[in-house]
Amino acid sequence: xxxxxxxxxxxxxxxxxxxxxxxxxxxxxxxxxxxxxxxxxxxxxxxxxxxxxxxxxxxxxxxxxxxxxxxxxxxxxxxxxxxxxxxxxxxxxxxxxxxxxxxxxxxxxxxxxxxxxxxxxxxxxxxxxxxxxxxxxxxxxxxxxxxxxxxxxxxxxxxxxxxxxxxxxxxxxxxxxxxxxxxxxxxxxxxxxxxxxxxxxxxxxxxxxxxxxxxxxxxxxxxxxxxxxxxxxxxxxxxxxxxxxxxxxxxxxxxxxxxxxxxxxxxxxxxxxxxxxxxxxxx
Numbered sequence: 001x002x003x004x005x006x007x008x009x010x011x012x013x014x015x016x017x018x019x020x021x022x023x024x025x026x027x028x029x030x031x032x033x034x035x036x037x038x039x040x041x042x043x044x045x046x047x048x049x050x051x052x053x054x055x056x057x058x059x060x061x062x063x064x065x066x067x068x069x070x071x072x073x074x075x076x077x078x079x080x081x082x083x084x085x086x087x088x089x090x091x092x093x094x095x096x097x098x099x100x101x102x103x104x105x106x107x108x109x110x111x112x113x114x115x116x117x118x119x120x121x122x123x124x125x126x127x128x129x130x131x132x133x134x135x136x137x138x139x140x141x142x143x144x145x146x147x148x149x150x151x152x153x154x155x156x157x158x159x160x161x162x163x164x165x166x167x168x169x170x171x172x173x174x175x176x177x178x179x180x181x182x183x184x185x186x187x188x189x190x191x192x193x194x195x196x197x198x199x200x201x202x203x204x205x206x207x208x209x210x211x212x213x214x215x216x217x218x219x220x221x222x223x224x225x226x227x228x229x230x231x232x233x234x235x236x237x238x239x240x241x242x243x244x245x246x247x248x249x250x251x252x253x254x255x256x257x258x259x260x261x262x263x264x265x266x267x268x269x270x271x272x273x274x275x276x277x278x279x280x281x282x283x
Contacts, residue, residue, distance in 0.1 A: 081104035
């Protein structure tokens with residue numbers, strides 16, 4: 001979603017078309033959590049999916065040359081997923097020169113200008129199943145709080161656990177208490193890829209509803225729709241709940257986020273977490 005968003009933002013800025021390379025999904029990746037390409041389940045438009053060979057990461061000399069010459073493609077490689085490079089928004093693009101982006105591009109400053117468009121495009125293209133529609137009605141009729149607990153690969157995959165790692169339950173309990181201080185009538189909607197663990201961990205007396213996902217691969221887009229509809233958000237160190245909070249349909253509301261997104265505590269998260277989101281310290 002981040003990659004689609006920056007491509008959409010740059011295409012509008014430079015008034016050009018764009019394409020998304022889907023080859024990553026076509027070849028099994030070692031030590032990486034497998035994914036299905038599901039952007040087609042959302043209301044995105046005018047997107048070409050290609051599987052051609054992608055340019056390799058440019059070396060230092062090539063990066064220098066492409067910056068001073070006008071021929072050949074521009075290839076940008078992001079060193080850090082959370083970096084923001086303002087130069088990307090001020091390129092001298094012409095119709096005969098392609099721009100290739102390699103990276104995750106998880107900086108909201110790239111896409112702030114098209115947030116309202118993304119709120120429309122990142123909607124489920126089909127009707128919500130009845131079970132999700134029932135959840136949605138309850139979300140809209142309460143002081144709803146999204147709580148996203150991601151475990152799954154963060155616990156079971158050595159590579160994902162090394163990079164990200166699941167958040168401690170203490171983060172969620174403290175965030176819930178903080179939310180209740182200003183919103184005593186809050187109703188918490190629990191989203192998780194490990195509901196069994198979540199039901200045991202969150203056995204306190206708060207008003208809560210566990211979102212029981214459908215047994216289908218597209219349940220994630222249905223859950224995103226519900227997340228976006230909540231008034232307040234307690235997010236995990238996960239891009240899914242980040243999008244649920246950033247795309248929320250109502251203005252206002254609180255967003256509580258973990259101060260640690262990855263295990264490398266030296267990472268600067270100022271380009272990932274907006275300044276009005278409350279950062280909850282992780283011990």
